[in-house]
Amino acid sequence: MKKLLILGAGTAGTMMANKMRKHLSRDEWDITIVDQFKTHYYQPGFLFIPFGMYSKNDVIKPKSDFFPVGVNVIYSKIDKIKADDNQVLLADGVMLQYDYLIIATGTRTAPEEVDGLKGNLWYKEIFDFYTIEGAVALAKHFKTWEGGELVINIAELPYKCPVAPLEFAFFADAFFTERGMRDKVNITYVTPLPGAFTKPRATKMLGELLEQKNINIVPDFNIMEVNNEERKIVDYGGKEIKFDCLVSIPTNMGDDMIERSGLGDDMNFVLTDKFTLQQKDHENIFVIGDASNIPTSKAGSVAHFAAEILEENLMCAIEGRPLTAKFDGHANCYIETGYGKGTLIDFNYDTEPLPGSFPFPGLGPFGLLKVTRTNHYGKLMFRWIYWHILLKGKEMPIDSEMQMAGKKL
Amino acid sequence: MDKLIAGVNVDVNEEGYMNDASQWTKEVAEGIAAEEGVELTDKHFELIEFIRNKVANGETLTIRGIGKSGVVNAKEFYAMFPGAPLKKATKISGVPKPTSCI
Numbered sequence: 075m076k077k078l079l080i081l082g083a084g085t086a087g088t089m090m091a092n093k094m095r096k097h098l099s100r101d102e103w104d105i106t107i108v109d110q111f112k113t114h115y116y117q118p119g120f121l122f123i124p125f126g127m128y129s130k131n132d133v134i135k136p137k138s139d140f141f142p143v144g145v146n147v148i149y150s151k152i153d154k155i156k157a158d159d160n161q162v163l164l165a166d167g168v169m170l171q172y173d174y175l176i177i178a179t180g181t182r183t184a185p186e187e188v189d190g191l192k193g194n195l196w197y198k199e200i201f202d203f204y205t206i207e208g209a210v211a212l213a214k215h216f217k218t219w220e221g222g223e224l225v226i227n228i229a230e231l232p233y234k235c236p237v238a239p240l241e242f243a244f245f246a247d248a249f250f251t252e253r254g255m256r257d258k259v260n261i262t263y264v265t266p267l268p269g270a271f272t273k274p275r276a277t278k279m280l281g282e283l284l285e286q287k288n289i290n291i292v293p294d295f296n297i298m299e300v301n302n303e304e305r306k307i308v309d310y311g312g313k314e315i316k317f318d319c320l321v322s323i324p325t326n327m328g329d330d331m332i333e334r335s336g337l338g339d340d341m342n343f344v345l346t347d348k349f350t351l352q353q354k355d356h357e358n359i360f361v362i363g364d365a366s367n368i369p370t371s372k373a374g375s376v377a378h379f380a381a382e383i384l385e386e387n388l389m390c391a392i393e394g395r396p397l398t399a400k401f402d403g404h405a406n407c408y409i410e411t412g413y414g415k416g417t418l419i420d421f422n423y424d425t426e427p428l429p430g431s432f433p434f435p436g437l438g439p440f441g442l443l444k445v446t447r448t449n450h451y452g453k454l455m456f457r458w459i460y461w462h463i464l465l466k467g468k469e470m471p472i473d474s475e476m477q478m479a480g481k482k483l
Numbered sequence: 484m485d486k487l488i489a490g491v492n493v494d495v496n497e498e499g500y501m502n503d504a505s506q507w508t509k510e511v512a513e514g515i516a517a518e519e520g521v522e523l524t525d526k527h528f529e530l531i532e533f534i535r536n537k538v539a540n541g542e543t544l545t546i547r548g549i550g551k552s553g554v555v556n557a558k559e560f561y562a563m564f565p566g567a568p569l570k571k572a573t574k575i576s577g578v579p580k581p582t583s584c585i
Contacts, residue, residue, distance in 0.1 A: 369543065
């Protein structure tokens, strides 16, 4: 029997298990998937929790609900990949041999990387919303918070779902307005980027939205430490910002196991060919999702588009053909802007987010770089799509390759 | 476009970043550094070499990566290239401006 081994059963790993089980005959190929946790989190839902729109139960399901028949599942921590021997060593000493390996171990928040972030005020006045624990703690805090300086800070790049902190700011504006206390809450968005986003047109549009909503922006801020005594964040250049409630997007890092395996960069993201999705030094290892170092967003939509490329390239590799599929870095993000409206961006390695309509040129129904109700419903509807279509690796009516039709230059 | 730096015509983009890393010399680096208000020391050149190697390997440059380079820590990096360390350091190193990949 030949062996395909998948490390990580999050969005990307689960999709790949479903896709590859359809391609590979059960008489010839064993497929095994390994993850340390049994719960699957719908991570886009975390954003809604601090504002009481979703609860914990809305975003969790057992991982086992999404694995196809005929895949071996192992719940275990991973010690390391011994790439030269085609082996993976699990934490309990079990050794797994593979012919092909897919790394889909994602990224995690690493608050310990910024001095003072995980200090006395952690989960008292300092929160994150990229973990279920942080999102739930913040929801509780907001219920009785009397207002003050609300500071949203991105520690460093890259971080998962780059639009989520903006959505958080928009939601906070709406939330405190609806509670009749917006005048008591000063919202400040503090980012290491030179503006609200990276690419010119989206930055302009989102920057104007921040201004309209009376949200301050402090760009080019690279955090050095959190001063818990004086409740302020300090950057390397000496800039200081006071807070009463700090919402941090901590440093994102790949799994420690990547470092032990010697396959990653200095943030433990796996060195990956951005077109083929093959690991840089090993032809039988492929990488998908947040775990890779490819220069595009760390987001479920990217993993989804990349999955179709990886499916094709893995079959090419298995059948001894040249790798024919080429990933373009396609990302597609619904952005909540508050008050039941949202916007949408669609882009890739080379093309910045442009205005227009999506997915059908001229028809939509979704508007690119426009604030509409339909975009908001698109985001809400997506939770159903995620659980029922996307994770199961089924076809979606959206091309994996970004389309220029419908976009205005 | 070509720009005369340290007596040599160097191909740069509109922001002053070099388009061709092979045109880089120590003298060119010193010329760009002077425009940026930075005086280059041996430590600077050590760091420039690290940056050029990283970029040649196709790796992404980050302040963290430089802080962990073993050459300097992040705070020293800020002190060596005041204001916008990553932007200034890459410009002087003759490599493209780091893009934020999100």
